[in-house]
Amino acid sequence: MSGIYFIVPDLRATGGGGAKFLQVLHDEFARRGLLASEPGAADVFLCNSHHAVAELARLRREFPRTPCAHRIDGPIRAYNVRHDPRHTIANLVNKYYADATIFQSLWSRASNARHGLRTGPLTAVIHNAPDPALFHPARGLIPAAEDGKMRIVSTAWSVNPQKGLSSLVWMDEHLDFARYEVTLIGNARHEFRNIRRLPLLGHSELGEELRRHHVFFFPSRVECCSNALLEGLHSGLPVLAFAGSSNPELVGEGGRMFTRDEEIPELLGDLAARLAEYRARIAVAPLAEIADAYARFLLETVPEAVRGQRLKRVGRTTRALFASRVFLARARAKLS
Numbered sequence: 001m002s003g004i005y006f007i008v009p010d011l012r013a014t015g016g017g018g019a020k021f022l023q024v025l026h027d028e029f030a031r032r033g034l035l036a037s038e039p040g041a042a043d044v045f046l047c048n049s050h051h052a053v054a055e056l057a058r059l060r061r062e063f064p065r066t067p068c069a070h071r072i073d074g075p076i077r078a079y080n081v082r083h084d085p086r087h088t089i090a091n092l093v094n095k096y097y098a099d100a101t102i103f104q105s106l107w108s109r110a111s112n113a114r115h116g117l118r119t120g121p122l123t124a125v126i127h128n129a130p131d132p133a134l135f136h137p138a139r140g141l142i143p144a145a146e147d148g149k150m151r152i153v154s155t156a157w158s159v160n161p162q163k164g165l166s167s168l169v170w171m172d173e174h175l176d177f178a179r180y181e182v183t184l185i186g187n188a189r190h191e192f193r194n195i196r197r198l199p200l201l202g203h204s205e206l207g208e209e210l211r212r213h214h215v216f217f218f219p220s221r222v223e224c225c226s227n228a229l230l231e232g233l234h235s236g237l238p239v240l241a242f243a244g245s246s247n248p249e250l251v252g253e254g255g256r257m258f259t260r261d262e263e264i265p266e267l268l269g270d271l272a273a274r275l276a277e278y279r280a281r282i283a284v285a286p287l288a289e290i291a292d293a294y295a296r297f298l299l300e301t302v303p304e305a306v307r308g309q310r311l312k313r314v315g316r317t318t319r320a321l322f323a324s325r326v327f328l329a330r331a332r333a334k335l336s
Contacts, residue, residue, distance in 0.1 A: 003034045004298050005042035007056050007068075018073065020203070021128040021227050022048060028291045034299065042066050044298045047097070049073040050089035060097050067306045069122075069298055070098035073224050074108065075115040091117050100302045102126055102294075104225035105246035122305055124297045127250070129287040130231045134207040137236025137279075149181045150272045153213040153237070155228045156186035157200065164219025164242060165190060170261040171217075180268065182217070185209060210235040215271050216255075223247060230284060238271055238278035240264065254282035 006026055009019075029035050036042035039059050045068040047056050060068060072094060076087040094101055100122035103109040109125055156163055165188055172192045175182065183196045185206065201209060210216070216232030218241040223229065225246050232239055239255030241247040248257055255278055256267040271278060285293075 002041050002043045003036040004029055004295075005036040005039050005045050005059075005066075007045050007047040007052050007059060009051050018048070018128075018227065020130070022071075024129075024131045024287060025291060025294065028287060029295070032291070032295070034295060039063060039066070044069060044302055046071060046298060047093065050076075050086040050093065053089060053093060056093065056097055067099040067302050068097055069100040069102055069302055070094050071102040071104070072108070072112060072117070073104070075112045075117070075224075087115070094119065099306055100124070100297070102297065104128060105249050107246040107249055108224045111245070122302060124293070124301070126290060126293045126297070127285060128225050128227055128230055129285060129290040130227065130234050131203065132234070132287050134203045135210070135231045135234040136207070137234075138211040149177075149179060150215065150268070150275075151213040152180055152182045152215045152217050152240075152268070153210060153232075154182070154184050154217040154219070155206070155231070156184060156188055157228065159187050159189050162221045164221060167219035167242070167258075167261050167264070168192070168195060168217075171195065171264060174261075175265060175268075179272075183209075183213065206231070207235060210237060213237060214275060215240060215268070218242065218247065220247070221245070225250065233282050233284045234286075236279055236282065238275060238282065240267055240271060250284070252281070252283055254278060254284075 006022070008022055026035070039045070040063060042063070043066070045056075045059060045066055047068060048071045056068070070093055072090055074087060074090065076084050076090065094117060099120070101119045103112065103123065103125045104127060106125055109123070154168065168184060168188065169190055171182060172195045175194070177194045181196065182194070183198060184192070185198045186200050188197070198209070210232060214237065216229070216235070216237035216239045218226070218229045218232065218239055220226060220229075221242055222245045229239065229241065229247065229250055233250065233254060239251045241251050241255060241257055243257035243259050251257065256271060258264055258267055
């Protein structure tokens with residue numbers, strides 16, 4: 001069967017929000033009958049960031065007439081160390097193997113360009129979306145807790161300081177917990193006095209827990225297109241998010257943005273006073289719409305654009321250049 005062939009690691013064994021999105025996209029394409037059963041039958045390859053580069057190199061060598069679209073992350077350098085080899089590898093994938101590039105947000109496209117990424121004319125910007133069976137709004141407004149508190153929830157898979165732990169610590173020390181109840185689901189290297197902690201939850205449990213709350217708090221500083229943030233929005237929760245990177249692009253009018261921790265109490269007060277209004281303003285594309293955009297780009301735009309044209313040549317010289325530059329990037333990271 002012709003269609004899309006994913007060049008990615010085992011998605012079900014991989015953690016993190018990006019893997020979750022790719023899994024639900026893969027399953028949606030399978031449901032629609034849009035997946036190629038094997039690489040030789042594919043109309044197009046879809047690779048992802050710095051992952052599975054050995055398989056990517058092999059398949060591009062074996063099937064040089066099959067175009068490859070690259071869903072790029074980051075720029076990883078923006079939220080990690082300067083010499084993170086994953087950033088360099090993703091850029092090398094785009095340079096040597098990708099005939100088209102998919103960005104996850106307008107911010108990611110602009111920021112990747114500032115960090116040196118070069119693309120051809122075939123590009124698209126397509127947001128992510130979670131599984132609608134797991135992340136969807138509750139029916140009606142969530143009633144206030146018996147004690148009258150507004151319930152705020154935040155999630156954290158990574159312990160990277162850029163995820164905004166400092167803002168949660170500030171809230172733990174300064175927020176009026178007579179008015180608010182705050183729950184953190186996931187990982188944090190801090191012992192909170194007032195914030196309730198829950199461990200990482202399975203997807204189904206997480207969706208249920210989100211729907212028990214009124215507001216989603218998202219303090220992460222740098223995000224390409226946060227799946228955690230989208231899970232909160234798709235669960236019908238107005239958001240209070242840090243005003244940086246792609247966060248304003250995703251939240252839109254469905255919440256408020258802060259730049260300093262001291263702004264948090266006033267903004268939470270506004271959300272509490274106009275909760276139904278902010279909830280009605282949430283505007284996020286459902287998975288079906290996101291899958292439509294991917295399918296059009298991968299199965300219509302890319303094949304039509306490259307028809308009759310020479311794809312990127314993946315000969316012995318290209319493979320050697322790619323391998324040597326990947327090796328140097330990893331070696332440089334170890335020395336830095």
